[in-house]
Amino acid sequence: MHTSFSDGSASPEAVVEESCHAGLSCVSITDHDTMAAVKSAQAAGVEWGIEVVAGIELSTQVQDKDIHILGYFMDPDNALLVQKLGEFRATRFARINAMIENLKKQGIDNLSFEDIKAEAQSDALGRPHLAAALVKQGWANSPWQAFDKYIGDQCQAYVPKHQQSPKEAIALIRQAGGVAVMAHPMVTKRDELIAGFVDQGLGGIEVYYPNCPDATIFYYEGLARKYKLAMTGGSDAHGKNKSNTWIGKKRIPCELVEQLRVRAKRSSE
Ligand code: AMP
Ligand code: ZN
Numbered sequence: 001m002h003t004s005f006s007d008g009s010a011s012p013e014a015v016v017e018e019s020c021h022a023g024l025s026c027v028s029i030t031d032h033d034t035m036a037a038v039k040s041a042q043a044a045g046v047e048w049g050i051e052v053v054a055g056i057e058l059s060t061q062v063q064d065k066d067i068h069i070l071g072y073f074m075d076p077d078n079a080l081l082v083q084k085l086g087e088f089r090a091t092r093f094a095r096i097n098a099m100i101e102n103l104k105k106q107g108i109d110n111l112s113f114e115d116i117k118a119e120a121q122s123d124a125l126g127r128p129h130l131a132a133a134l135v136k137q138g139w140a141n142s143p144w145q146a147f148d149k150y151i152g153d154q155c156q157a158y159v160p161k162h163q164q165s166p167k168e169a170i171a172l173i174r175q176a177g178g179v180a181v182m183a184h185p186m187v188t189k190r191d192e193l194i195a196g197f198v199d200q201g202l203g204g205i206e207v208y209y210p211n212c213p214d215a216t217i218f219y220y221e222g223l224a225r226k227y228k229l230a231m232t233g234g235s236d237a238h239g240k241n242k243s244n245t246w247i248g249k250k251r252i253p254c255e256l257v258e259q260l261r262v263r264a265k266r267s268s269e
Contacts, residue, residue, distance in 0.1 A: 001237040001247060002057075003041070006031035006124040009239030012041035015247065020048040022248030026257050028072060028234065030055035033088040034123040035076040053257070056085075057183060058169040059161050066161075067188055069169040070206065070232070073264035074178035081176040089124055091162040093117075096125045102157035103134075103150060110137050127151050128241060166193075167200040179203035179264035181232050186216050191223065198227045203267045204260060208233020208252050210245040230263045231256055 002008030003015050010018070012029060015037075019027045027050060029041045038054045045052035056071045074081060093113075100111050111133050119136075120129040131146035140146035150157055170180040181204035185191055194205065207220040208231070224231045233252040235245050 001027060001029055001235060002031055002239075002241075003029055003037040004121055004239075005034050005037040006057075006122055007126050007128045007238055007241055009241045012037040013044040015237075015239075016041050016044035016048055016050060016052060018247045020050055024050060024248055024251065026051040026053065026254060027247075028053040028055035030057045030070055030072075030234075032057050032059065032124045032126065033085055033092065035074070035081075035085065036123045038076050054178075056173070056178075058088075058164065058172070060164045060166045060169045061160075062166065062190065062193060064160075065188070065190060067166050067190065067193070068183035069166055069173070069202075070181040070183045071169075071173035071176070071178040072181065072232070072260055074173060074176035078176035081172060084172055088162050088164075092125050095159045095161060096130055098159045099127075099130060099151060099157050102159065106150070106157065108134070108137075108139055108150070166197055166202075170197065170201045174201055174268050177264065177268040179230065179260060179267040181206055181230070181260075184209050184236065185220060185223075186212055194223065194227065198229065201267065202229065203263045204230030204232050206233055207231040208250050210235055210250045230260045232260060 001015055003010060003012045029037050031037055035056055042052045053072055054074055054076050058069045060067045060069055097113050100113055103111060116129050116133045130151055131143035134140045134146040134150060135143060140149060173180040180202050182197060182202060183206050185205055186209060205220060205224050207217060207224055233250055235247055235249040237245055237247045
């Protein structure tokens with residue numbers, strides 16, 4: 001799940017409280033390119049009697065296609081991880097600034113980086129924050145329209161994110177004591193890459209994802225068995241920033257969490 005430290009709308013404490021009300025006993029915070037929410041979520045977890053697994057969602061690319069790699073059970077203080085995440089966030093800030101400059105050339109001259117950052121209160125600024133600003137300033141009626149007209153992958157103002165290969169992300173997660181998992185393969189639709197990722201140290205795939213037909217889930221259970229991968233899942237809740245999912249919408253049995261914990265120990269050895 002995502003918090004306001006990346007592109008979710010709720011604080012880490014609020015996410016954990018809501019998880020408790022949803023009847024969950026173990027959750028993971030997987031913000032984009034930051035683990036800044038993990039410790040406060042874990043402290044809230046102690047209060048609410050929920051385990052909060054340290055997590056991350058890293059952006060990688062294969063031939064311009066965004067592949068998201070999740071990591072679980074890393075040490076949030078791991079030196080290389082802390083350093084790399086700092087670099088990723090710095091390039092995110094520079095990228096939003098570059099897109100603001102590109103939009104200026106199209107006559108959109110009232111977007112301020114400081115306003116967007118203050119409004120977002122986020123450590124990992126992304127296009128959803130820029131889309132919100134475009135809506136707020138009246139340039140688009142909805143975030144979707146902002147993407148369509150101004151900041152979608154094919155638009156003039158678009159600037160790509162920092163470049164990182166899945167192999168690098170997998171290695172970064174593993175050296176920090178974690179297990180690397182391919183996020184929502186049914187959304188990414190690049191299953192032909194999975195075998196290569198397994199050779200590079202991938203430990204799992206996200207099989208259980210909201211808004212997926214059972215047949216799709218059965219298919220990914222099969223792929224996980226074929227490649228001997230851990231099966232993970234969750235709601236991918238972003239609070240108010242993603243209306244088709246919410247905390248507790250997708251649940252997995254505790255047994256899968258225990259298998260993932262074992263896998264993280266093995267994966268980082
Ligand atoms: P970024 O990682 O900064 O490039 O932003 C990508 C994120 O923007 C995705 O994870 C989605 O949450 C969101 N997004 C992408 N396309 C759209 C769209 N057409 N409408 C609304 N949100 C979108
Ligand atoms: Zn997100």
